[in-house]
Amino acid sequence: MSDMVKNLLLWLVVAIVLMSVFQGIVPGDNDEDTNSNYTQFIQDVRQGLIREVKIEDRTITGLRRSGERFETYIPTAYDKDLLNDLIEQNVRVVGVPPEERSILGQILISWFPMLLLIGVWIFFMRQMQGGGGKGAMSFGKSKARLMGEDQIKTTFKDVAGCDEAKEEVQELVEYLKDPGKFQKLGGKIPKGVLMVGQPGTGKTLLAKAVAGEAKVPFFAISGSDFVEMFVGVGASRVRDMFEQAKKAAPCIIFIDEIDAVGRQRGSGHGGGNDEREQTLNQMLVEMDGFEGNEGIIVIAATNRPDVLDAALLRPGRFDRQVVVGLPDVRGREQIIKVHMRKVPLADDVEPNFIARGTPGFSGADLANLVNEAALFAARHNKRVVDMQDFEKAKDKIMMGAERKSMVMSEEEKTNTAYHEAGHAIVGRLVPKHDPVYKVSIIPRGRALGVTMYLPEEDKYSSSRVELESNIATLFGGRIAEEITLGAAGVTTGASNDIERATDIARRMVTEWGLSEKLGPIKYKADSNGMYSGEAPNSMSAETTRDIDAEIRSLIERNYQLAEKILTENRDVLETMKDALMKYETIDAKQIDDLMNRVEVREPASWAADKKEKDRADSDKKDSDKKDSDKNDSAKSDSDNTKQDDAKDSSDSDTDSKPSDS
Template sequence: MTDTSTIKVKLNSNEIYETDNPRSINFKEDLLKKGVKISENSPMTPKEVIPLSFLVLSVISIAFIGLKDSTIFKNKKLSSVDSLDADEVENIKLNFNSVAGNEEAKESVKDIVDFLKNPEKYSSYGARMPKGIILYGDPGTGKTLMAKAVAGEAGVPFYAMSGSDFVQVYVGVGASRIRQLFKKARSKGKAVIFIDEIDAIGKKRSSEKAGGSEERDQTLNALLTEMSGFNEKEGIIIMAATNRLDILDEALLRPGRFDRHIEVNLPDVVAREKILNLHLKNKPIGNINIKDWAKKTAYFSGAKIENLLNEAAILACKENSVKIEDYHVDKAFSVVLAGYEKQNRDYIKNKDKKITAYHEIGHALISSIVLPKEKISKVTIIPSTKGAGGYTLSIPEDSLYQSKEYLRNRIMVLLGGRAAEEIIFGEDHITTGAHNDLQRSTSIAYKMVTEYGMGETLGLLNMGSLKHELSINENDIIKECKSLIDNIYKDVKNTLLKEKDQLDSLSEKLLDKETLYEEDFK
């Protein structure tokens, strides 16, 4: 019998009793002689206990080590995200000569450079330099380049970080990085701190206290505190860039913080010519008409122009050409806007080619009629790697404003492809080729009605400014947009019907040549 203090007895009636274990030597033998069935749970022997104990201790030890390593890992991770990783450049080689165009923006920061060089001069006049400068404008216009040029002209260290570098999972890390950044800049005496995409931490704050919002708020507060805490005479200028000035927190934009706001615009035709010359300076160029390309690249940013010329250089290199010629830039122009031409076109049916030809000539013909000042650069039915079955490239005019008439004509051009399909192939055989055209025309019509004060439903009211103060019937706005599009579409069809002979002849010509140019439309 087991060496336990009690034993359990089960009778034939299934009743169970528990009693003391007599632990006598012959107790088990006597029970067996009486026909009693015995079942016993033997305790573990020392030989069995030792390995099991070792196993349990091993599991506990492994768990402890794992927990310890996890803590170390977590601490290392926290240390990593807390550490500053600012791009520091001691000697910026760029200056204002490296920035083509944007003369107004350059003029607005020249006094900052002078201040960094001679802070005592401004102090003698009792003048205070702006603590912070916001550069705002479309992507690729040269905001980062402008900030680097300021540091280069002044001959001071340049510290650059992105706003997203400050936003982390762990609350407080962003604020710590802000403090480290300013401490590092102060150690140099004079410096330019540049925060790109500052809207990542500087958006208007809300009352909601989500985890990400709390971290962003703490980071923004740390930035505001640091900006309030240093003296203008220290020679540290904070510059930041954003595409959306309107979404930044008011506390960030008030005097004493980022109190100078400089718009960095898309380059005009004169600036584009300067940018072209700047980026072609160190390239082997042949007969390239720079003035002509300055006109063709309307609404191109500086970065987009640089990319255009880089693509042209790559194409010239592929051909082992001695120099970059005008036709290389022309090919690159199509690549940048529409992608590379698809080489394998055997799968395209003749019927689909015909649909594409009429669709593209519909765009081009309407454009030549309602927007005669916009030159048609290229019309092709060769599909591109960006998904277009064909495309029409026209060169828009540089313009400060867009009139109601212009926007209406722009919608006409966008609807020209669909209208041509319907006229030639019938209403039941229109295709999905106008998908992007319809998106863009709808967007223009909606903005005309809701933003530009060119509709009847809202009149001169701007829908964005109303916010939630008034209950607006969206259906009325949609009805007006639809009515506007429908009326324009009727005008487009009537125009193409009057020019049906030209629509047919140009489409046949496009089918034959696959690509038409400006001279084909004269």
């Protein structure tokens, strides 16, 4: 049933209830016609004009001597003179016994409007509380979903790229299977395990794998399911959840996004009496209070451990924190192989190569990469997913979807080509920078062009040389426009580059201690964007001027470096612009040719597209040939049939011709 139909039925019920209540309260209008005039009826009785009457409750119907029927209503419950007058006038009186109703029926009729109102109120309360098939008074019941031992099929084989985290939680599985192994040595299993990591790294998947391996009941709930509009509901749900868990122990309780309810107390506007803080207090008591929760392990996941309350993280509650970080190159390869199990692959697919080309990807990103590659293959009616599909999927995820339908003028395409070529050339020639992976002037996402860099290996920190090289590379696009188009031709396309370069320079000076003049001191920005030391109002105006001067010095030094590189390689800038105008996208091999000042080979994407086009043309020719052969065969069969028919007709004529003899 659709929501519109439900709403219409609801308002129909409300209207019926209101009409019933209104009719019960407001008396109806009394008719004033002659038939219902009781005074006239009494006068007619006394004058002998009535032949017979029928009395039913307080309603009187009858027949006058003239043959006219009438109906009237006794205004009082009992009229003792009426019956005497009827008998004296020889009026035939017929009595009808009152309808007998059960006490239950009388109660139902009298309370029907009120019952309808109560039903409507219950319906609204269930809608406000999410319903879910529970009663209207089940606000304080836990919303945790209980999964049985065999309902979760995920195991540690389905989790890859986080070997250390798997080792940490594998101990929980061993404890749930054999508690005596730890108890005989006096060891206690952690009551709570907090999984910390960036979004998409596999925290929820790892918790499911623990339940799947342990084969124990698994209660799953989100932190937002505890908090409601009524104060005290969340605390009641926490109590109910732990009571259910005690009955099913040993078991696992998994709380996803616990930061929704576990934020530091005292930071809200409701003091200590607001709903969220009461819920957190109850959770603290249940995890390590007066009552023991033997056999119950709480696993929680969050990507914001910095906002959690300190009492929640202390030993005895969440004793262990398991960091589920971004996978390295080996972990990415394992994750890709896990997701490739359900995808038919071509022989040229190399998971190791894909893993090396996707630094910084999380498990969710890699799953999306495999899915996008399968979608690309399906669009071209391929039977298997090849390496070209994975390259297209990687470009789409890293650079955004292509917007080939976007109309750009030739002048704007030329400006974009100069801009992206400037980024690529400076990125190749600065002291230390990630290698240039691909340059494109096809609009992707919100950008008119993209220059992509890929590190040769996973990096976890950056040196001063790398940071300054990044600043120079970011200004390469603007400088290329200025060199080729003049100061008046510089466009607004470098706005994001300027913002990123300024942010790097400011953080080098104020956060990372990479300024020789200011030294290794951290300066923190306040709400107004001003920078100060750790103590309030500890930074003087002179220090503020020094910070601005150091930021400007960093930017100007690297701006001049990028300008020098592009001026010395003006010929490469022009040839790279021409290559981008011709091919729209060039990769590392074409950039090598341009930097070495040799003839540019065709991009690999062109060759792949040409190969795919040739294959499609070949399939079309084969299909056309088969159709042609089929038509020829059908035509030949038709001709043979016609010849046979003609021959049969000739034979028939010969047989029927009379003999000369």
